[in-house]
Amino acid sequence: MVAKLTLSTKDIVLMGIGAAMYAIFGSATFFIPVGGMNLRPAIAIVTFFGAMYGPIVGFVVGALGNLLLDFTWGSFWWEWDVGVGIIGLFPGIWWYLRDGQIETSKDLLMVAILGVIGCFVGLFFAGFVDVIIGTPFEIAIYAWALPAAVTDAIFVAILTPIFIQAVNAAKPKLLEEE
Amino acid sequence: MAFAFKYIKGDTVIHKLDPRTKLAMVFLHIVAVLLIWDLRILSILFILGLSWLVIAKIDWKNLKKPFVALLLLLLFVTVLTNMFYPTIATESPHILYSWGPIVIAYESIIYSFTVSMRYLAIFPIATLFILTTDPSKLTISLSKLKIPYKLAFSVNIALRYLPTLLVDYEMITNAQKARGFELEKPTGGFIAKIKRVAPIMVPMLILSIKRAEQIADAMDLRGFGAHKKRTWYHDTKLQHNDYIMIGFYLFVVLAILYLKLYIFTGLWIPPFDLVKQYLWVPLFGG
Numbered sequence: 001m002v003a004k005l006t007l008s009t010k011d012i013v014l015m016g017i018g019a020a021m022y023a024i025f026g027s028a029t030f031f032i033p034v035g036g037m038n039l040r041p042a043i044a045i046v047t048f049f050g051a052m053y054g055p056i057v058g059f060v061v062g063a064l065g066n067l068l069l070d071f072t073w074g075s076f077w078w079e080w081d082v083g084v085g086i087i088g089l090f091p092g093i094w095w096y097l098r099d100g101q102i103e104t105s106k107d108l109l110m111v112a113i114l115g116v117i118g119c120f121v122g123l124f125f126a127g128f129v130d131v132i133i134g135t136p137f138e139i140a141i142y143a144w145a146l147p148a149a150v151t152d153a154i155f156v157a158i159l160t161p162i163f164i165q166a167v168n169a170a171k172p173k174l175l176e177e178e
Numbered sequence: 179m180a181f182a183f184k185y186i187k188g189d190t191v192i193h194k195l196d197p198r199t200k201l202a203m204v205f206l207h208i209v210a211v212l213l214i215w216d217l218r219i220l221s222i223l224f225i226l227g228l229s230w231l232v233i234a235k236i237d238w239k240n241l242k243k244p245f246v247a248l249l250l251l252l253l254f255v256t257v258l259t260n261m262f263y264p265t266i267a268t269e270s271p272h273i274l275y276s277w278g279p280i281v282i283a284y285e286s287i288i289y290s291f292t293v294s295m296r297y298l299a300i301f302p303i304a305t306l307f308i309l310t311t312d313p314s315k316l317t318i319s320l321s322k323l324k325i326p327y328k329l330a331f332s333v334n335i336a337l338r339y340l341p342t343l344l345v346d347y348e349m350i351t352n353a354q355k356a357r358g359f360e361l362e363k364p365t366g367g368f369i370a371k372i373k374r375v376a377p378i379m380v381p382m383l384i385l386s387i388k389r390a391e392q393i394a395d396a397m398d399l400r401g402f403g404a405h406k407k408r409t410w411y412h413d414t415k416l417q418h419n420d421y422i423m424i425g426f427y428l429f430v431v432l433a434i435l436y437l438k439l440y441i442f443t444g445l446w447i448p449p450f451d452l453v454k455q456y457l458w459v460p461l462f463g464g
Binding site: 008009012013015019020021024028064068136139154162163166167170 | 332343380389394
C-alpha cells in the first residue's frame with residue numbers, strides 16, 4: 001500500500017507553520033558560527049517535515065520558508081527557493097514508499113541519506129540556474145552551491161534523525177494531554 | 179534579532195493598494211532590476227523603492243536592523259568574493275593593487291558594487307510588501323489569482339504565525355538558558371556542537387506540531403476544504419489607484435527594457451581616468 005498524496009487540513013497548517021519556523025530559525029542562526037563556519041542548521045527542519053509529512057509538505061516548507069527568509073533580507077532568488085524545496089522533497093520519497101511510517105532505524109538512515117542527496121540536487125540545481133542566468137561558473141558552483149550543499153548535508157545527516165526520534169517519542173504524550 | 183518583519187496597520191495610499199497590485203509591483207520591480215547592469219539605473223530603481231516606503235510612512239527603525247544585516251551580508255558575500263577576480267568584468271583590467279596572489283582591479287570593484295546594488299535595489303520593494311500587506315487580504319487575493327486556496331491558506335498561516343513562533347522561540351531559548359544551556363559554548367567536538375541546536379529546535383517542533391493539530395481541528399470543525407471552491411467574507415477589488423500603479427510599473431519595465439536593448443546594454447564601468455581625476459585624487463591624493 002502506498003501513502004496518499006492528498007493534503008489534509010493538518011498538512012495545510014503544517015506547511016505554513018513549518019515554513020514560518022524555517023524562516024525564524026534561518027534568520028536567528030544566520031550568523032551563528034558553529035565550528036568556525038556560518039551555518040544554517042534550520043535546513044534540518046525542512047527535511048524533518050519532508051520525512052514526517054510527505055514530499056509535498058517538505059517541498060512547500062522549504063520553498064515557502066526560504067521565500068519568507070529571502071524577503072526578510074530584502075531579496076528574492078526563486079531558484080534557491082526551489083532548491084531548498086527540493087531538499088524537503090527528497091526525504092518525502094521514503095515517506096511515500098513506507099506509507100508514512102517513519103519509525104525504525106532503517107527509516108531514519110534512509111531519510112538521512114535521501115536528505116543528503118537532496119541537499120546536493122537542490123542546491124546544485126539552484127547553482128546551475130544561476131550559471132544560466134549569468135553568474136560565473138566558479139562563483140555559482142564552487143563559492144555558493146558546493147559549500148552550502150556540504151554544510152547543509154552535515155546538518156541534515158545529524159539533526160534530522162534526532163528530530164524524528166524526539167517527536168516520535170513525544171507522540172503518545174501529545175495525545176495524552178488532549 | 180533580524181526577524182522584525184510583520185504587517186503594520188496603516189492608512190496610506192500604499193496600504194490601500196490591492197495585494198495583487200503589490201505582488202505585481204514586487205514582480206515588475208525585480209524584473210526591472212534583473213534586466214539592468216548599470217549602476218546609475220539601479221540607483222534610480224533603489225530610490226524609487228525608497229520613495230514608496232516614504233509614501234507608506236514606514237518608520238526607519240523598522241528597517242534599520244535588516245538593512246544593516248543586508249549590508250553586512252553583501253560585504254561578505256558579493257564584495258569579498260567578486261573583488262579578487264580581476265578579470266570578472268573585463269579582459270584587460272586596471273590593476274589597483276597586487277600582492278602575491280591577491281590582485282584587486284578597478285573593474286572588479288565596480289562589478290562588486292553593481293552586484294551589491296542589484297540586491298539593494300530589491301530591498302525596499304520586498305520590505306514594502308511585507309510591512310504593508312495584510313496577510314488575510316493576501317490570501318483572498320492569491321486565491322483570486324487562481325492559486326489553489328489551500329496553498330493560499332498555507333501562505334496566510336505562515337505570515338500569521340511568524341510573530342507567534344518568534345515569541346515561542348524566545349520563550350524556549352530563555353527557558354533552556356535558565357537550565358544552564360549555552361548555545362555557543364566553545365567545548366565539545368564538531369558533532370557535539372551541531373547537536374547543541376536540538377534543545378531549542380526539538381521543543382519548538384513539538385510545540386508547533388501540537389499547535390498545528392489544534393488549528394487543523396478548529397478548521398476542520400468549520401468545514402475547511404469541504405468544497406472545491408469557496409467564497410470569502412471580505413472581497414478585494416482593484417481600484418483606480420491599482421490600475422495607475424500597475425500601469426506605471428509596466429511603463430518602468432518597458433523603459434528599462436528599451437534602455438537595456440539600445441543604450442545601457444552591459445555592465446557600466448565609469449571611465450577610469452575620470453574617476454581617478456575627480457574622485458580618487460581629491461579624496462586620497464595621488
